[in-house]
Amino acid sequence: MFKKVTIAVLGLAANVTIAGTMGPACTPGNVTVPCEAKLWDFSAQALYLRSVYGSEKAFEPGTSPINKEVKNEWNWGYRLEGSYHFNTGNDITVNWMHFSSSIDPTNFFGILTIPAIGLPPLPTPFELTSFNRIDQVNIVMGQYTNLSARDKIRFYGGLQYANIQSTATSYYITQQLPIPILASNPLSKFNNTDYKGFGPAVGLDYAYYITDSLSITANGAGSILYGTNRYHAGFVMAPFDAIVEQVFFRKKGIVPSLEAKLGVNYAHATPIGVANVQVGYQAVNYFHVLEAQSFANLVGPVRPVDYGVFGPYFGLKLIGDA
Structure with a gap:
């Protein structure tokens, strides 16, 4: 029984690297579509990424060391995906x-x-800390096409939501300044910016099969989002955390965005479906999405x-009969 189920699922999901099913071609010719099938898939990817800003935020102009980049740390993230496949190569993902x-x-x-409290320009050392995050959600519909026996492609389009946030705090070392109130009540500056947007997204997945199980994959995608951008910065004085000057x-x-991926996929039959091991490299960029001030x-x-x-990604996708 397991052998029969495995053969059936492999026949319907032979090209699982792209998103789920590519099955045998139903019509002759150079370009074909898969036969009708109903499948599901679920995948999880571990992302090891580093975030980067545009130059106005990646550096602190007017400070020393000159041209010292504010580098975000490498960290782990994740990507979760689920799809339902139906008709002749269609899917909702x-x-x-x-x-x-x-x-x-x-x-x-x-x-x-700080002109608001009459503080003249003073040379002052400070310590900068920063945090950033991104959440991206896509709901798309796709269509698979067989370009040849080894070349498979999927076109898709739908909607994307993005929530991008960046917060930073500069802690000024004021104990040595010749102003008594600052010596006993240190200052800090917060700098927060975020964007939340929603809009259309399109993309293309490509797979080239080296063998029936091993393939090279590539992806290109883009979106145009409409949303709200906020910027809030100000100086805070201890010990009561009073905001003495702010901008909002x-x-x-x-906001447009572009995304690209390049990787490999290995498919293997299991008792519950076809398991796919995915490894690759990705880059995502949102243009003019956050705000920054030129000086500290x-x-x-x-x-x-x-x-x-x-950064790189590592994932596992499971495909089964619906």
């Missing part, structure tokens, strides 16, 4: 990517300026910056 990272405390030396704005904006104070202009993540 939902996936969710989550990632967050931070930076170790980084020392800088800059100019502290909120605006609607359109509230005087500089607020400008949009990119946000992206990149």
